[in-house]
Amino acid sequence: MTTPHARLSVNQATLKYASLPEALEITAAAGITSIGLWRDSVQAQSLPEAARLLALSGMRFSSLCRGGFFTVPEGAARRAAMDDNRRAIEEAATLAAAGAAGSVPVLVMVAGGLPEGSNDLAGARARVEDALTELAPEALAAGVTLALEPLHPMYASDRAVISTLKQALDLASPFPPAAVGVVIDTFHVWWDPDLPAQIVRAGAEGRIASYQVCDWRTPLAADVLLSRHYPGAGVIDFEAITGAVQTAGYAGDVEVEIFNQDIWDTAPAEVLARTIGSFDENIGAHLRTGIHR
Amino acid sequence: MTTPHARLSVNQATLKYASLPEALEITAAAGITSIGLWRDSVQAQSLPEAARLLALSGMRFSSLCRGGFFTVPEGAARRAAMDDNRRAIEEAATLAAAGAAGSVPVLVMVAGGLPEGSNDLAGARARVEDALTELAPEALAAGVTLALEPLHPMYASDRAVISTLKQALDLASPFPPAAVGVVIDTFHVWWDPDLPAQIVRAGAEGRIASYQVCDWRTPLAADVLLSRHYPGAGVIDFEAITGAVQTAGYAGDVEVEIFNQDIWDTAPAEVLARTIGSFDENIGAHLRTGIHR
Numbered sequence: 001m002t003t004p005h006a007r008l009s010v011n012q013a014t015l016k017y018a019s020l021p022e023a024l025e026i027t028a029a030a031g032i033t034s035i036g037l038w039r040d041s042v043q044a045q046s047l048p049e050a051a052r053l054l055a056l057s058g059m060r061f062s063s064l065c066r067g068g069f070f071t072v073p074e075g076a077a078r079r080a081a082m083d084d085n086r087r088a089i090e091e092a093a094t095l096a097a098a099g100a101a102g103s104v105p106v107l108v109m110v111a112g113g114l115p116e117g118s119n120d121l122a123g124a125r126a127r128v129e130d131a132l133t134e135l136a137p138e139a140l141a142a143g144v145t146l147a148l149e150p151l152h153p154m155y156a157s158d159r160a161v162i163s164t165l166k167q168a169l170d171l172a173s174p175f176p177p178a179a180v181g182v183v184i185d186t187f188h189v190w191w192d193p194d195l196p197a198q199i200v201r202a203g204a205e206g207r208i209a210s211y212q213v214c215d216w217r218t219p220l221a222a223d224v225l226l227s228r229h230y231p232g233a234g235v236i237d238f239e240a241i242t243g244a245v246q247t248a249g250y251a252g253d254v255e256v257e258i259f260n261q262d263i264w265d266t267a268p269a270e271v272l273a274r275t276i277g278s279f280d281e282n283i284g285a286h287l288r289t290g291i292h293r
Numbered sequence: 294m295t296t297p298h299a300r301l302s303v304n305q306a307t308l309k310y311a312s313l314p315e316a317l318e319i320t321a322a323a324g325i326t327s328i329g330l331w332r333d334s335v336q337a338q339s340l341p342e343a344a345r346l347l348a349l350s351g352m353r354f355s356s357l358c359r360g361g362f363f364t365v366p367e368g369a370a371r372r373a374a375m376d377d378n379r380r381a382i383e384e385a386a387t388l389a390a391a392g393a394a395g396s397v398p399v400l401v402m403v404a405g406g407l408p409e410g411s412n413d414l415a416g417a418r419a420r421v422e423d424a425l426t427e428l429a430p431e432a433l434a435a436g437v438t439l440a441l442e443p444l445h446p447m448y449a450s451d452r453a454v455i456s457t458l459k460q461a462l463d464l465a466s467p468f469p470p471a472a473v474g475v476v477i478d479t480f481h482v483w484w485d486p487d488l489p490a491q492i493v494r495a496g497a498e499g500r501i502a503s504y505q506v507c508d509w510r511t512p513l514a515a516d517v518l519l520s521r522h523y524p525g526a527g528v529i530d531f532e533a534i535t536g537a538v539q540t541a542g543y544a545g546d547v548e549v550e551i552f553n554q555d556i557w558d559t560a561p562a563e564v565l566a567r568t569i570g571s572f573d574e575n576i577g578a579h580l581r582t583g584i585h586r
Contacts, residue, residue: 119530125486154447156484157528158511167486191449193418193460218451222515235450237412 004276005284009034009062011212011257012041014271016264020045024057030272034060034102034253036210037095039088047091051098061099062106062253063183063210064092067146069112070131071124071161078127081112085135093142104252105144106209108183110151113158124161129171132180140179147209148172149183152191154224165189165198172207181209184245185257187216187228190236196244203248211245212255213238213283221261228258230274231282242286254283297569298577302327302355304505304550305334307564309557313338317350323565327353327395327546329503330388332381340384344391354392355399355546356476356503357385360439362405363424364417364454371420374405378428386435397545398437399502401476403444406451417454422464425473433472440502441465442476445484447517458482458491465500474502477538478550480509480521483529489537496541504538505548506531506576514554521551523567524575535579547576 010032012023020041027035035057042050042064054061067088070081088107096105111128114121132146139146148168151160162168165182172180182202189195202208215234221227231238242254256275263271303325305316313334320328328350335343335357347354360381363374381400389398404421407414425439432439441461444453455461458475465473475495482488495501508527514520524531535547549568556564 114528119528121484121528121530122533152446153484154445154513154517157509163484164486191414191446191456193457216450220447220517224447224513224517235407235412235414237414240415 002276002280004030004032005280005287006033007252007254007287008032008276008279008284009036009060009253009255010272010275011036011063011065011255012038013065014256014258014263014275015268016259018268020050021053024053024059026268027272028057028059030269030276032059032272032276033100034062036063036065036255036257037061038065039091042091042095047094051094054095055098058100060101060253061095061103062255063104063147064088064095064107066108066110066149068109071112071127072115073127082131082134085131086138089135089139089142089144092144096144102253104209106147106181107139107144108210109146109148111148111160111162113156113161121156121161128162132171132175136175136179140176145178145181145209147181147183149185150188152188164192164194165202166194169198169202169205169207173205177206181207183210183212184208185212186236186238186241187214190216190241195241199241199244199248203250208245208248208250210255211250211252212257213279214256214258226259226261228260230258230263230278231256232278238282239286242283246287254279254287295569295573297323297325298573298580299326300545300547300580301325301569301572301577302329302353302546302548303565303568304329304356304358304548305331306358307549307551307556307568308561309552311561313343314346317346317352319561319565321350321352323562323569325352325565325569326393327355329356329358329548329550330354331358332384335384335388340387344387347388348391351393353394353546354388354396355548356397356440357381357388357400359401359403359442361402364405364420365408366420375424375427378424379431382428382432382435382437385437389437395546397502398435399440399474400432400437401503402439402441404441404453404455406449406454414449414454421455425464425468429468429472433469438471438474438502440474440476442478443481445481457485457487458495459487462491462495462498462500466498470499474500476503476505477501478505479529479531479534480507483509483534488534492534492537492541496543501538501541501543503548504543504545505550506572507549507551519552519554521553523551523556523571524549525571531575532579535576539580547572547580
């Protein structure tokens with residue numbers, strides 16, 4: 001069996017139906033040394049129990065998905081969202097402390113879409129800015145980086161009003177990089193003519209908190225959320241993007257995050273074998289190893 | 294019955310199953326004074342016959358869809374694509390001359406996606422540039438404007454490697470505005486944080502050759518090509534975008550272009566009534582009238 005790349009992290013969403021204990025066990029059993037977790041599976045345990053299981057697994061923690069969803073106007077729903085983000089900050093800090101050396105306190109932030117019935121895109125974006133102003137000092141105090149993830153523009157109305165890496169970096173710019181960074185996810189940004197320049201900028205500003213990979217292929221799945229594929233199964237130039245991210249100074253784990261019903265319906269061991277192989281061929285080949293933070 | 298807005302043009306794709314004679318007849322019968330045509334329906338007639346029918350209808354001609362699809366590498370397929378674009382230029386010139394006063398010789402250009410098996414996005418984009426260099430002088434000589442249409446990034450791999458208005462304007466910049474302009478289509482660009490600035494730029498550079506409208510709504514149709522809706526049925530802020538396009542100096546026809554199976558399956562007269570009403574409410578209300586070129 002192939003030894004997994006030293007910088008490969010499996011995002012738990014790739015193993016949709018595995019509980020936290022199962023995901024940790026099968027990922028570690030495959031020789032993978034890092035994992036990105038999702039809040040629902042963490043919350044299915046208590047936070048101390050989730051941290052204990054992670055520590056026992058001996059794996060690094062590469063990110064927690066996800067905070068954000070704070071585009072609603074001021075009021076009870078917004079306060080609830082902010083409180084939920086505070087819990088997410090605490091979870092990320094606890095898990096990063098429990099993971100093996102090289103773990104990072106990264107909380108992935110998905111902005112949220114337009115509030116129901118609204119067409120005020122500028123307003124929704126402004127409320128993301130407001131939310132960061134409120135949360136960034138708390139994240140910094142907790143030692144957690146809020147990692148803004150621009151999502152593909154096809155999700156701009158219902159999931160994330162932050163659509164480009166430039167926009168995420170502009171939003172991050174008032175805050176220290178330790179408090180607010182960005183996620184570069186190939187699926188979301190591969191098409192952007194401004195991507196190479198913004199990756200350089202993200203590196204120069206010390207903002208690259210996470211690099212996530214999966215491939216883009218058409219026709220898109222009927223549910224466009226589930227259109228993510230193994231690296232190499234689509235059209236993304238991983239050599240170019242991975243090279244750019246690395247040249248920009250990113251030396252951390254690289255997460256494979258795949259939402260795809262066919263892959264979710266496949267036996268986890270087979271999914272991990274395919275993940276390890278496709279990562280090696282398409283991303284690992286372009287990464288220097290052994291330069292962990 | 295409502296009088297259609299003076300600047301409303303119906304793009305023929307909205308009436309998918311109508312032949313050219315049928316589309317001209319039912320659109321004119323509804324009191325609409327301008328139409329955007331598609332090449333397949335023009336070619337189903339001879340070009341002189343299509344021009345004769347258009348002239349007889351008394352309607353303005355607002356654009357021809359579409360040229361482009363020139364991302365393939367040099368070789369027979371590319372030469373065939375270039376020759377096809379030359380025919381499209383001739384068709385646009387002929388139809389614009391046949392239309393009523395206020396017709397414009399605009400050929401909408403969709404770049405084309407990645408060639409089969411390629412992941413070289415930069416290369417495909419460079420070949421768009423090469424194609425323009427070859428075609429722009431011929432378009433200028435024919436009095437036709439090649440109108441580059443940025444398509445939504447969800448079509449970047451299979452349909453158009455030009456994804457943003459900025460990118461289209463950058464590509465147009467070496468050429469005179471009479472030869473190469475841009476199309477602003479709300480569906481494709483509404484999400485772009487850089488849109489307001491690029492509309493200002495497009496106006497200042499005299500590049501806005503066409504303004505097309507339809508709405509964005511989620512969930513997307515299973516075939517994402519068919520996700521276009523009547524203005525007002527989705528989340529696009531037509532007041533903001535229409536205001537910006539108008540402030541930038543665009544005073545031409547505004548095309549409603551909808552690809553939507555449900556709408557295609559509706560009786561054309563009803564589609565036109567809905568088009569007239571939704572245009573009035575969502576776009577017409579924000580347009581000055583009577584300032585045709």
